[in-house]
Amino acid sequence: MDLFKHRVLWIPPLGVAALFILVILFLLPSLTDLTVHWQKIEPAFYESRALLFEQLKEEYPARAEAGQKLGLILGTSRAGEFEQADIAKLIPGSYSFYISAPFSSPIFFAYWLERIFAEGMQPEFVIFEIDPILMTNRAMEFTLQYSLDGRFVWDRTELYRQLPADPWEAEGRGFSYDEAESYAAAALFGLHRYPINFDSIVANNSSLGSMGLMLGFTSPIEFRDHVKGIMQIANKEKLGGIPNPMQAQKRPEEMIADAREKTKIFLEGFEISPTQIIFIKNTLRDLARRQIPVVVYWPAATAEYHENVRAYEMIEHVQEPLRKLLVEIEAEYPGSYLKMYDPNPDPEFQCRSFYDSHHLSGGCFPELTRLLIRRLSPGL
Numbered sequence: 001m002d003l004f005k006h007r008v009l010w011i012p013p014l015g016v017a018a019l020f021i022l023v024i025l026f027l028l029p030s031l032t033d034l035t036v037h038w039q040k041i042e043p044a045f046y047e048s049r050a051l052l053f054e055q056l057k058e059e060y061p062a063r064a065e066a067g068q069k070l071g072l073i074l075g076t077s078r079a080g081e082f083e084q085a086d087i088a089k090l091i092p093g094s095y096s097f098y099i100s101a102p103f104s105s106p107i108f109f110a111y112w113l114e115r116i117f118a119e120g121m122q123p124e125f126v127i128f129e130i131d132p133i134l135m136t137n138r139a140m141e142f143t144l145q146y147s148l149d150g151r152f153v154w155d156r157t158e159l160y161r162q163l164p165a166d167p168w169e170a171e172g173r174g175f176s177y178d179e180a181e182s183y184a185a186a187a188l189f190g191l192h193r194y195p196i197n198f199d200s201i202v203a204n205n206s207s208l209g210s211m212g213l214m215l216g217f218t219s220p221i222e223f224r225d226h227v228k229g230i231m232q233i234a235n236k237e238k239l240g241g242i243p244n245p246m247q248a249q250k251r252p253e254e255m256i257a258d259a260r261e262k263t264k265i266f267l268e269g270f271e272i273s274p275t276q277i278i279f280i281k282n283t284l285r286d287l288a289r290r291q292i293p294v295v296v297y298w299p300a301a302t303a304e305y306h307e308n309v310r311a312y313e314m315i316e317h318v319q320e321p322l323r324k325l326l327v328e329i330e331a332e333y334p335g336s337y338l339k340m341y342d343p344n345p346d347p348e349f350q351c352r353s354f355y356d357s358h359h360l361s362g363g364c365f366p367e368l369t370r371l372l373i374r375r376l377s378p379g380l
Contacts, residue, residue, distance in 0.1 A: 046146035048231045071096035074109040075129030078299045081362040090373040098240030105139040106279040126294045137273045145186045170274035259304035262357040267312045288336035293379030298342035305357035337379030
């Protein structure tokens with residue numbers, strides 16, 4: 001055979017085999033645990049959503065038979081501290097699963113909603129977090145790296161997408177070719193999703209010092225494993241949420257500095273992603289068509305940061321078009337219910353303690369929940 005006579009012909013198949021082995025190797029948890037920085041919790045958090053979905057599937061039949069109402073919280077880390085028990089007090093007989101993850105996006109919400117509907121599960125209400133941060137290309141990064149599946153992306157990719165000048169007029173299936181390519185690179189190549197960083201390897205094998213000893217952890221990886229365990233407990237006992245009753249508050253000068261930093265990151269040079277708009281529209285229309293009441297939650301922020309939100313005209317360019325969209329969808333689907341709640345200008349929203357510019361302290365969530373559910377209740 002030519003392969004035995006001409007050894008050079010072995011190079012292509014051996015190269016493909018070596019590449020395949022590398023792909024598998026760099027996706028092995030035993031290796032990623034060593035190469036991913038111990039403080040980077042996003043991969044583990046996104047992976048935990050798949051386990052949470054399996055839990056939802058397992059529990060749904062019995063809960064439905066008992067007459068319990070399924071609620072969904074679609075959001076980022078800013079929604080993780082809603083307490084589903086508080087929601088159940090305001091919506092008797094309900095239980096709420098958290099389809100939320102750090103810096104997630106409307107694409108992430110659409111993906112998990114599709115899987116939920118495909119299993120025949122019917123939510124009775126939805127809390128849908130949206131603000132300018134979730135409408136950017138940057139908000140896709142974790143979703144494309146750590147979530148989705150090939151079929152979902154393929155079905156929603158347009159190779160020759162034509163877009164209007166105004167992103168709010170964008171319509172279509174979803175992804176551009178470049179965005180689908182980014183997903184494929186992360187899905188197929190472990191080094192793309194989990195790049196090797198020698199500083200991370202050193203940090204993972206360093207000492208936590210006196211703080212670590214005080215907490216009872218001998219290494220950063222041991223601490224990260226502990227955090228993963230907390231996620232599993234949160235899935236089982238809190239249905240994915242991580243409520244925290246503490247009411248922390250940074251000093252005013254720290255809040256001003258943090259607002260300045262967050263403004264530079266999220267508001268300067270802000271551009272709306274047409275892809276995010278398409279997924280928002282398609283998801284809200286689907287929920288309206290199914291007659292599922294929705295309250296769109298515009299997250300609470302510090303006064304310093306919210307002043308910058310207004311200064312950069314995010315209310316005019318993001319919130320007002322979003323409100324208009326909700327009205328249009330309600331008109332398109334008679335009997336649907338889609339409302340927005342922005343606590344920032346609401347004088348009744350009194351508890352304003354924050355961890356940083358846009359993370360409300362857990363102790364304030366009971367009040368926020370009451371005000372938010374008040375907007376949802378007429379649709380139930």
